[in-house]
Amino acid sequence: xxxxxxxxxxxxxxxxxxxxxxxxxxxxxFDSERGPVHAVRGVDFDLARGETLAIVGxxxxxxxxxxxxxxxxxxxxxxxxxxxxxxDGALDLVTASEAELREVRGARIGMVFQDPMxxxxxxxxxxxxxxxxxxxxxxxxxxxxxxxxELLDLVGIxxxxxxxxxHPHQFSGGMRQRVMIALALANEPDVLLADEPTTALDxxxxxxxxxxxxxxxxxxxTATVLITHNMGVVARSAARVLVLYGxxxxxxxxxxxxxxxxxxxxxxxxxxxxxxLDAPYGxxxxxxxxxxxxxxxxxxxxxxxxxCPLAGDRCRTEQPPLRTxxxxxxxxCWVEDAPAVLTAAGSRSAAAAKPKAPLAExxxxxxxxxxxxxxxxxxxxxxxxxALDDVSxxxxxxxxxxxVGxxxxxxxxLVRTLVGxxxxxxGRILFEGRDITRPGRADQRALRxxxxMVFQDPxxxxxxxxxxxxxxxxxxxxxGIGTPAERRRxxxxxxxxxGLDASAADRLPRDFSGGQRQRIGIARALxxxxxxxxxxxxxxxxxVSVQAQVVNLLADLQAELGLSxxxxxxxxxxxxxxxxxxxxxxxxxxxxxxxxxELCAHPRHPYTQALLAAVPSPTPxxxxxxx
Amino acid sequence: MTGxxxxxxxxxxxxxxxxxxxxxxxxxxxPGDPAETLAGSDPSPAxxxxxxxxxxxxxxxxxxxxxxxxxxxxxxxxxxxxxxxSVSDLLGQRIGNTVELTLGALVFSVTLGLVLGVLGATxxxxxxxxxxxxxxxxxxxxxxxVTGFVFVFLFAVTWQVLPAxxxxxxxxxxxxxxxxxxxxxxxxxLPVSAILSRYVKDGIEQALSEDYARTAKSxxxxxxxxxxxxxxxxxxxxxxxxxxxxIGVLLGGAVVIEAVFAWPGLGTLAEQAVxxxxxxxxxxxxxxxxxxxxxxxLLTDIAYALLDPRVRLG
Ligand code: SF4
Numbered sequence: 001x002x003x004x005x006x007x008x009x010x011x012x013x014x015x016x017x018x019x020x021x022x023x024x025x026x027x028x029x030f031d032s033e034r035g036p037v038h039a040v041r042g043v044d045f046d047l048a049r050g051e052t053l054a055i056v057g058x059x060x061x062x063x064x065x066x067x068x069x070x071x072x073x074x075x076x077x078x079x080x081x082x083x084x085x086x087x088d089g090a091l092d093l094v095t096a097s098e099a100e101l102r103e104v105r106g107a108r109i110g111m112v113f114q115d116p117m118x119x120x121x122x123x124x125x126x127x128x129x130x131x132x133x134x135x136x137x138x139x140x141x142x143x144x145x146x147x148x149x150e151l152l153d154l155v156g157i158x159x160x161x162x163x164x165x166x167h168p169h170q171f172s173g174g175m176r177q178r179v180m181i182a183l184a185l186a187n188e189p190d191v192l193l194a195d196e197p198t199t200a201l202d203x204x205x206x207x208x209x210x211x212x213x214x215x216x217x218x219x220x221x222t223a224t225v226l227i228t229h230n231m232g233v234v235a236r237s238a239a240r241v242l243v244l245y246g247x248x249x250x251x252x253x254x255x256x257x258x259x260x261x262x263x264x265x266x267x268x269x270x271x272x273x274x275x276x277l278d279a280p281y282g283x284x285x286x287x288x289x290x291x292x293x294x295x296x297x298x299x300x301x302x303x304x305x306x307x308c309p310l311a312g313d314r315c316r317t318e319q320p321p322l323r324t325x326x327x328x329x330x331x332x333c334w335v336e337d338a339p340a341v342l343t344a345a346g347s348r349s350a351a352a353a354k355p356k357a358p359l360a361e362x363x364x365x366x367x368x369x370x371x372x373x374x375x376x377x378x379x380x381x382x383x384x385x386x387a388l389d390d391v392s393x394x395x396x397x398x399x400x401x402x403x404v405g406x407x408x409x410x411x412x413x414l415v416r417t418l419v420g421x422x423x424x425x426x427g428r429i430l431f432e433g434r435d436i437t438r439p440g441r442a443d444q445r446a447l448r449x450x451x452x453m454v455f456q457d458p459x460x461x462x463x464x465x466x467x468x469x470x471x472x473x474x475x476x477x478x479x480g481i482g483t484p485a486e487r488r489r490x491x492x493x494x495x496x497x498x499g500l501d502a503s504a505a506d507r508l509p510r511d512f513s514g515g516q517r518q519r520i521g522i523a524r525a526l527x528x529x530x531x532x533x534x535x536x537x538x539x540x541x542x543x544v545s546v547q548a549q550v551v552n553l554l555a556d557l558q559a560e561l562g563l564s565x566x567x568x569x570x571x572x573x574x575x576x577x578x579x580x581x582x583x584x585x586x587x588x589x590x591x592x593x594x595x596x597x598e599l600c601a602h603p604r605h606p607y608t609q610a611l612l613a614a615v616p617s618p619t620p621x622x623x624x625x626x627x
Numbered sequence: 628m629t630g631x632x633x634x635x636x637x638x639x640x641x642x643x644x645x646x647x648x649x650x651x652x653x654x655x656x657x658p659g660d661p662a663e664t665l666a667g668s669d670p671s672p673a674x675x676x677x678x679x680x681x682x683x684x685x686x687x688x689x690x691x692x693x694x695x696x697x698x699x700x701x702x703x704x705x706x707x708x709x710x711x712x713s714v715s716d717l718l719g720q721r722i723g724n725t726v727e728l729t730l731g732a733l734v735f736s737v738t739l740g741l742v743l744g745v746l747g748a749t750x751x752x753x754x755x756x757x758x759x760x761x762x763x764x765x766x767x768x769x770x771x772x773v774t775g776f777v778f779v780f781l782f783a784v785t786w787q788v789l790p791a792x793x794x795x796x797x798x799x800x801x802x803x804x805x806x807x808x809x810x811x812x813x814x815x816x817l818p819v820s821a822i823l824s825r826y827v828k829d830g831i832e833q834a835l836s837e838d839y840a841r842t843a844k845s846x847x848x849x850x851x852x853x854x855x856x857x858x859x860x861x862x863x864x865x866x867x868x869x870x871x872x873x874i875g876v877l878l879g880g881a882v883v884i885e886a887v888f889a890w891p892g893l894g895t896l897a898e899q900a901v902x903x904x905x906x907x908x909x910x911x912x913x914x915x916x917x918x919x920x921x922x923x924x925l926l927t928d929i930a931y932a933l934l935d936p937r938v939r940l941g
Contacts, residue, residue: 106847
């Protein structure tokens, strides 16, 4: 990726200038059935005028809660239990009156939220939204009308005067996020809080939105706090990073330092777990074992101790203070040379890790699954949507075929057509040489056994009322495979195979974390010994450190069981990580197919090139320039 | 909008037609013979047959239905067997009164429902909440005739500020007419307002918890404006659906309340017609009720489309 814009430089900490925002000892708790959950436990940071600060962390790290607490936008169950947030060094937003806060919200601090589909009022036109934003801060009517169109123009919406009269549902997701940005900037605030502003968007749209935020920040002199879980977004957009874990800051540094030479074991682990497009092909990801701490009963010592390879006795009993290193970066860890120690440990584990299974010689073998000129057209009363257009793909034994595409590319329709949820409008599907485009009863039964699916959402795809054992055994029961005793044995085997304890069979899905649930979903898919596994966005709902574990698991299973796998995702780096070959889809067509490494290194089709360029790399810009 | 209406109309007519047939059949299926009732005590079979032939009741069912329908579309619902005179005239005299009562009740229930609902969503102290929910429960549980008698006892008998019953046209003399309609309409409205206020309260609370409300708050939109401009409009569609269904309840309730307040409307007419098997009158009344439902449904959909651009344009 080339970045043509200059990075906003972190201003030197001049003691005479008061920071725009100064956060000290911020604590936030949420009421829950199990008592208070301490989501934020002592966060300190300063934000200078015009600066871009990223707050990164995985789910439960407290990053969004921190952002919402800054101008007291916490949901009803949440409250600030201690700390201060000084605006201009004067007004403490923690103790300010509601009236004072209202003056600050929108006028001094603007916010952009994650989901542009729900963040705009469906009944109000976009013009009305902008009008309300300005009216709240006393802009007179004439001025508001003129400025509304200006604002839409500013965020790059064509024909702004006309689009003012449109309602949110008439805009695409990316366009709605532009509207959100226009709203947040309507009163020219000094701070823009952007909470995962691009997480719900496709990579190419994400790229546009980030560019917009950067450009506007620079022209308007707005300081930006960017909340994200995506290291790539940090690398491209922020000057400084705050890494949160378990509700505390574990590391604070310039982006180049934090991503280039991370100091804290968690930051190091997180960066190793991120799949990279520029990593040597076949490098294994390293997940962080374990799960984040339960903040209803926060650990006395370091929150990361349970997952940290360097944890010692002191780590479990005493909280590490923030140490300031030369250059102003701060780290909260008892071990002073963590990176060096970890590298020594890391090289050992890397040697132990299995490289990706080489693709077996398949030149003469017939494909397991072959799709030729597949077409699918959806017709409704008023329109006709071509979801799949002349799609031809082959999947060989023991191979992983990655399918990437943005929303609307047809990748989900492809899956549903393959497993028979939709019937193809045209074309043919061959499974082990048999035509299953319109399967007969016997074919259907065979297919239900040989082709299994792993779904995206590990929360929604498991029946919450069934035990894990019953869930995993379900395909066996419904297909009448084995006796109850055999099934029980098989379930135990499967659970161990996916890295869970066999005793998990007696528990309910709610006892498990997202990553563990995805493992359960995989165990269920493997139960009837399928020959083809179709994974539909299997890791996109998971945190990076967990995502890496699941990706590795899938790769191992495939190598051990000789499975053929179709891996569908929107994240090119993940797809490259697991796939032998990749097919890129756009608007219902396959625009390019090729060996994974080759396709990512030398994309031919302009769309593949655009897609690759849009994925922000988690390597700091300075390091990339040096390379 | 016109296109939307045109799409909705055929199904509305379909429902009416089906309902008319069903009503016709059901009335023929219930035991009892109007000819025998008409013929008086201990009639000769020949006399009954003559009356039956006279009324056209000896013809095949479908033929009876067809001729009834043929007349009905021209506004002729036949003649009342018992009271005499044309059914249309009979209904015409009474409809106005019932509509007046129902509309009055509608206005009260919507106003009360909105006020109570908004209060329910905004009043945060415990005493206020208890008061509101107590009022709602009482309005819902106590039947209309009981509230009616209590009201009459209080306002007409004890304090003597309102007439105990009867009717004066509100069009002829608004002030006097209002005094007559006030009590029955309020009694009729109370349970409906309790139901509506529940929908309003839930709708507002739901809307205030949505992401877009958070957006508005993050922009510094004042709480009052957040409530009225941002949350309330989003709360209305389900309220509207509930209201559409409650109009039936209001009409049904009117039958009882009319009796309590000696209100000369369709309710009193229906009571007479049903007990005496006056087919043409009952038929016309039922069809009228169905027509009201269909029209209300249509109006609800239109209001929906007006409120929500996604329905209108989608
Ligand atoms: S303080 Fe201890 S447990 Fe925490 S990160 Fe450092 S070494 Fe690991």
